Amino acid sequence: MRIAIVNNQAPFVKGGAELLAEWLQLKLSEHGHQAEVVRLPFQWRPCERIVDHMLAARLVRVPNADRVIALKFPAYYVKHDDKVLWLLHQFRQAYDLWGGPFQEIPGTPTGHRVREAIIAADRAYLPEAKRLYTNSQIVGERLKMYSRLDSEPLFPPLYDASAYRCEDYGDYFFYPSRINAIKRQHVVVEAMAQLSTPARLVMAGPPDTQQDLDQLLDTIARYDLRSSVEVIPRWISDEEKIDLFARARGVVYVPLGEDSYGYVTLEAFHARKPVITMADSGGTQELVSDGVNGFVASDVPAVAAAIDRLWSERAIAERMGAAALETIAELDISWDRVVRCLTS
Amino acid sequence: MANTYVPFVDGGGRIIASDLASALRERGHEVEKLDIPFSSVWHEMLEQMLAIRMIDVREQADVLITIRTPSHLLRHPNKRTWFIHHHRGAYDLWGTPYQDIPSTPRGIAVRDAIRAADNLYLPESQRIFTNSRIVGERLREYNDIDSTVLYPPLGAPARFVTRESSNYVFYPSRMLGHKRQLLAVEAAAHLTTDARIVLAGVPDDPGYLEQLRAVIAEHRLEDRVELMPTWIDEQVKADLIASSMGVLYLPFLEDSYGYVTLEAFHAAKPVITCQDSGGTLEIVEDSANGLVVAPDPCSLARAIDRLRESAEQARAMGAAGQRSLAEHDISWDNVVSSLLG
Numbered sequence: 001m002r003i004a005i006v007n008n009q010a011p012f013v014k015g016g017a018e019l020l021a022e023w024l025q026l027k028l029s030e031h032g033h034q035a036e037v038v039r040l041p042f043q044w045r046p047c048e049r050i051v052d053h054m055l056a057a058r059l060v061r062v063p064n065a066d067r068v069i070a071l072k073f074p075a076y077y078v079k080h081d082d083k084v085l086w087l088l089h090q091f092r093q094a095y096d097l098w099g100g101p102f103q104e105i106p107g108t109p110t111g112h113r114v115r116e117a118i119i120a121a122d123r124a125y126l127p128e129a130k131r132l133y134t135n136s137q138i139v140g141e142r143l144k145m146y147s148r149l150d151s152e153p154l155f156p157p158l159y160d161a162s163a164y165r166c167e168d169y170g171d172y173f174f175y176p177s178r179i180n181a182i183k184r185q186h187v188v189v190e191a192m193a194q195l196s197t198p199a200r201l202v203m204a205g206p207p208d209t210q211q212d213l214d215q216l217l218d219t220i221a222r223y224d225l226r227s228s229v230e231v232i233p234r235w236i237s238d239e240e241k242i243d244l245f246a247r248a249r250g251v252v253y254v255p256l257g258e259d260s261y262g263y264v265t266l267e268a269f270h271a272r273k274p275v276i277t278m279a280d281s282g283g284t285q286e287l288v289s290d291g292v293n294g295f296v297a298s299d300v301p302a303v304a305a306a307i308d309r310l311w312s313e314r315a316i317a318e319r320m321g322a323a324a325l326e327t328i329a330e331l332d333i334s335w336d337r338v339v340r341c342l343t344s
Numbered sequence: 345m346a347n348t349y350v351p352f353v354d355g356g357g358r359i360i361a362s363d364l365a366s367a368l369r370e371r372g373h374e375v376e377k378l379d380i381p382f383s384s385v386w387h388e389m390l391e392q393m394l395a396i397r398m399i400d401v402r403e404q405a406d407v408l409i410t411i412r413t414p415s416h417l418l419r420h421p422n423k424r425t426w427f428i429h430h431h432r433g434a435y436d437l438w439g440t441p442y443q444d445i446p447s448t449p450r451g452i453a454v455r456d457a458i459r460a461a462d463n464l465y466l467p468e469s470q471r472i473f474t475n476s477r478i479v480g481e482r483l484r485e486y487n488d489i490d491s492t493v494l495y496p497p498l499g500a501p502a503r504f505v506t507r508e509s510s511n512y513v514f515y516p517s518r519m520l521g522h523k524r525q526l527l528a529v530e531a532a533a534h535l536t537t538d539a540r541i542v543l544a545g546v547p548d549d550p551g552y553l554e555q556l557r558a559v560i561a562e563h564r565l566e567d568r569v570e571l572m573p574t575w576i577d578e579q580v581k582a583d584l585i586a587s588s589m590g591v592l593y594l595p596f597l598e599d600s601y602g603y604v605t606l607e608a609f610h611a612a613k614p615v616i617t618c619q620d621s622g623g624t625l626e627i628v629e630d631s632a633n634g635l636v637v638a639p640d641p642c643s644l645a646r647a648i649d650r651l652r653e654s655a656e657q658a659r660a661m662g663a664a665g666q667r668s669l670a671e672h673d674i675s676w677d678n679v680v681s682s683l684l685g
Contacts, residue, residue, distance in 0.1 A: 002351075002352050009376075011401055011404035011405060012374065012376050012405075036351050038351060038379075038381050039378075039379065040380070040399075041378050041380075041400075041401055041404075043399075043403065049400050052398040052400060053398065053399065055394075055395070055398050056396070056399050057395075058395075059392060059398070060380070060381060060395045061381065061382070061385075061388050061392055062351055062383075063351060063381065063383035064351050064352040065351055065352070
């Protein structure tokens with residue numbers, strides 16, 4: 001089948017969705033399809049531009065494709081007789097972010113009209129898709145709530161999960177992620193200050209700003225944790241990362257209100273490691289069940305307690321790690337399933 | 345850099361665009377390519393043109409370079425256009441069998457809208473270049489727009505080197521009616537020297553390949569003509585050019601000179617082309633850097649024999665071909681400085 005993966009393009013910016021589109025293209029090709037990524041430029045400021053690009057997406061044609069797989073707003077408006085959606089998200093500023101600090105569309109009469117146009121277009125054109133998949137339950141729930149559409153979650157797998165392995169349940173916990181306020185590394189540092197065991201923490205990832213890094217290092221210094229908390233403030237190679245996963249006792253991932261479960265959770269599970277997350281972290285709980293394959297902590301002391309528990313009882317870490325791998329199998333998070341769903 | 349393309353089809357426009365992107369990056373520029381899918385089905389064109397006009401990248405880049413039509417409909421305060429062809433069905437092919445828009449009132453309206461859009465939005469570009477003289481002449485004739493010729497160089501010319509000449513001429517090209525491999529095969533029957541002809545390329549039309557094979561069988565040309573009806577690797581092609589006496593490029597009325605011509609000249613080999621081949625005549629000069637012949641088998645055979653009879657003359661023409669590249673300033677340095685200048 002000739003398959004066009006239709007995605008947005010923000011010139012000079014490459015995000016996670018572009019990576020997912022490339023992976024999907026490669027996997028479809030491995031399965032014998034001819035796949036191309038079609039990228040439609042999108043610009044959302046000022047807000048009137050949003051409507052222009054919705055119209056552009058609607059007017060564009062994708063000739064020669066037997067099937068279109070669309071991923072994002074507004075590229076998913078593209079007109080095609082055989083269209084399947086793998087929805088990464090709607091334009092959240094018009095929905096769940098409207099009325100909050102990330103609304104971005106101004107609350108002016110024009111802004112209201114733009115928002116209404118987005119909602120109306122979603123209701124009119126999303127039902128054209130032969131099948132609707134979302135990358136997470138939460139995106140599916142929003143689609144149901146705001147656009148009254150049923151969908152099925154189709155979790156995005158890692159590109160090459162087979163690279164992840166478990167070598168040991170060592171004496172440290174691992175938190176790989178960009179360093180910024182939303183990822184809340186500082187919360188974990190506060191938890192480290194409350195430990196009753198000598199567990200260590202390794203955090204790796206590039207800071208968004210120098211200020212993000214300085215604040216984190218200050219917090220570590222303030223609690224006098226420099227001997228037990230290590231920060232690697234840069235992109236680490238896949239080899240380094242996989243190695244750090246392989247020997248960790250467990251993984252910590254406590255972002256604030258994320259949409260999807262995050263690749264970190266998936267990577268940890270493939271490395272047979274339990275994940276400590278928080279009740280307000282969002283999508284992580286689509287994978288992490290408290291007491292089964294990790295812990296869902298409600299506050300800082302609960303994060304500390306979870307770290308202490310896994311550090312004291314290695315057998316629990318091993319059991320939860322095995323359950324984590326089990327979770328991936330139960331949910332069938334695999335490219336075979338993704339390709340099957342998106343091509344059937 | 346903006347371009348349009350037909351998904352799942354490789355076209356020359358994509359090669360120019362990716363070569364240009366590499367050349368810009370090598371010179372320290374940050375490049376983002378906008379590749380907009382485009383269907384050339386006549387009744388779908390206007391709305392797609394509108395889509396392109398709606399897309400706004402004015403804030404994202406310092407300079408916008410547009411390539412294949414109608415990417416020049418994009419707005420930008422600092423727009424440069426390297427125009428490689430019109431939608432020809434609305435221009436010079438209108439009124440010919442290749443007209444791809446019906447002569448109905450609606451079709452005529454579409455044609456006129458395409459022309460109106462070009463007339464309106466091309467002049468927004470601060471600089472307009474074409475890839476050949478003929479395209480520039482059409483811009484002048486149909487749109488009343490002046491432009492400068494900017495010849496597209498090869499992406500990776502280094503592999504095209506020269507070696508001792510063997511006894512064959514080489515014709516690398518997709519095997520298609522208008523590329524006229526048939527003319528080359530028929531010429532083989534008229535050769536008076538021991539010259540041979542090697543043809544390589546994807547046979548896009550299986551019927552045409554059968555026709556070529558039938559002529560070879562009919563005139564018992566198996567020892568004269570070697571057919572390689574398949575996609576050949578760039579290095580294999582370069583090797584075949586390197587040891588050839590010269591290169592054939594015989595299309596019927598093409599706009600551009602064709603990468604084949606450049607490949608031959610980089611390898612210091614003369615090019616044999618036809619009087620009605622079009623763009624090749626912008627750089628191939630008869631008896632100077634190649635041979636320009638009437639499009640009939642006897643004339644072509646005489647030209648091939650001539651290369652075989654006088655190796656010295658063939659070598660001199662090949663060397664002149666290499667010099668033509670510099671004389672026409674066919675280089676990425678020239679392309680980049682012209683587009684950004």
